[in-house]
Amino acid sequence: xxxxxxxILSGVVVTALLLLASLLPxxxxxxxxxxxxxxxxxxxxxxxxxxxEPLAHADIYLNESVLAKKLVLEIDFxxxxxxxxxxxxxxxxxxxxxxxxxxxxxxxxxxxxxxxQEPNRSIDLMFFAEAPRSPGEVGWELHxxxxxxxxxxxxxxxxxNYARSILYRERAL
Amino acid sequence: MKQSLLTSVFLFxxxxxxxxxxxxxxxxxxxxxxxxxxxxxxxxxxxxxxxxCHEN
Numbered sequence: 761x762x763x764x765x766x767x768i769l770s771g772v773v774v775t776a777l778l779l780l781a782s783l784l785p786x787x788x789x790x791x792x793x794x795x796x797x798x799x800x801x802x803x804x805x806x807x808x809x810x811x812x813e814p815l816a817h818a819d820i821y822l823n824e825s826v827l828a829k830k831l832v833l834e835i836d837f838x839x840x841x842x843x844x845x846x847x848x849x850x851x852x853x854x855x856x857x858x859x860x861x862x863x864x865x866x867x868x869x870x871x872x873x874x875x876x877q878e879p880n881r882s883i884d885l886m887f888f889a890e891a892p893r894s895p896g897e898v899g900w901e902l903h904x905x906x907x908x909x910x911x912x913x914x915x916x917x918x919x920x921n922y923a924r925s926i927l928y929r930e931r932a933l
Numbered sequence: 934m935k936q937s938l939l940t941s942v943f944l945f946x947x948x949x950x951x952x953x954x955x956x957x958x959x960x961x962x963x964x965x966x967x968x969x970x971x972x973x974x975x976x977x978x979x980x981x982x983x984x985x986c987h988e989n
Contacts, residue, residue: 767941771948778953778968825963879961926960 792819826872830912840900850884873914874921943979
C-alpha cells in the first residue's frame with residue numbers, strides 16, 4: 761500500500777518536473793507568412809511586405825507551451841498612411857479575440873500564458889491598422905519581423921486562464 | 934529487493950506516462966510528443982526487466 765502511494769506520488773512528481781523542464785526553452789521562433797483574414801499572403805516587394813487591409817495575420821511557431829512565457833517582437837515598419845498600428849495575440853477560440861493588443865513599436869512585449877495556443881503549438885499574431893478614411897485606403901509596409909520567446913513569471917489571472925483553456929480543451933473556432 | 938525497486942520504477946513511469954497522455958489529450962501543446970514516447974519506452978523497458986527478474 762505504502763509502496764503504491766509512493767509510486768503514484770513519484771509519477772506525479774516526475775510529470776511535474778517534466779512540465780517545469782518544458783518552461784526552460786527560450787529563443788527566436790519562426791513565423792509564417794503575413795496574410796489577410798482570408799489566408800492570402802500580402803505581396804512582398806524587395807525586402808518588405810505591403811499591407812493593404814486593416815488586419816494582417818501571421819502564425820508564430822513555438823516549440824514549447826505558452827505557460828510562463830512572453831513574446832518579444834522586433835518590428836521594423838513604415839506606417840504609411842495609417843493613423844495607428846497595434847499588434848495582439850489571439851486569446852480565446854473566437855477568431856477576433858485580441859483584447860490585449862498593444863501599439864506597434866520597434867519592440868513589443870506580449871505575455872503569452874493566457875493566450876490561445878493551437879495543437880501544433882503555434883500562436884496567432886494580428887496587426888491592426890487604423891485607416892485615415894476608408895479601409896480600402898490602408899497602406900503600410902512591414903520591413904522585418906522577428907519573434908523571440910522568453911521566460912516570464914505569470915500572474916494569478918493568467919495562470920487561471922491557462923488552466924481553464926487546458927481543462928476546457930479550447931481550440932480555435 | 935531488486936524486484937521491489939523495479940516494480941516501483943515501473944509503476945511510477947506508468948503513472949507519469951498516463952498523466953502525460955491525459956494532459957496531451959486535453960491539449961497537445963502542454964507536453965511534446967517526444968516526452969510521451971520517451972516515457973513509453975522507459976516504461977516498457979522497466980516492465981521487461983521486471984518480467985526477466987521475476988522469471989529468474
